[in-house]
Amino acid sequence: MTTIEITLPDALAAEASGAGLLAPEAIERLLRDKLASDRIVRLQDARAALAADPPEVLTRQEINEEISAYRKGQRLAAGS
Structure with a gap:
């Protein structure tokens, strides 16, 4: 657990x-x-950003090429 100290105006702290x-459970919530x-x-x-500028749709072949390239990279990284 971490203990924190905060400074508040007196009126706000009282309210x-x-x-x-100011109970720990209330602050956590x-x-x-x-x-x-x-x-x-x-x-x-x-x-909203994706809707305004949607990414280019890949063909099934492009997706498979990306997967193959990723797998090849993983094999090379593993030393296979």
């Missing part, structure tokens, strides 16, 4: 404490919710 928001929300926003941004 947050009164609402139970707030942080996890914020991190999840940020991940969703990044995912939505990535989806």
Whole structure:
């Protein structure tokens, strides 16, 4: 576990404490919710970017060539 210290204005600290928001469980929940929300926003941004500029569609042959090249690289890296 990590211990953190934060500095808040007195009025905000009192109000947050009164609402139970300074309890470790509450802070953990707030942080996890914020991190999840940020991940969703990044995912939505990535989806919008892909929709605006979709990648080139590969043919089945191109996909197989990419797979073969990857496998060859893996064999070479393994010394086979």
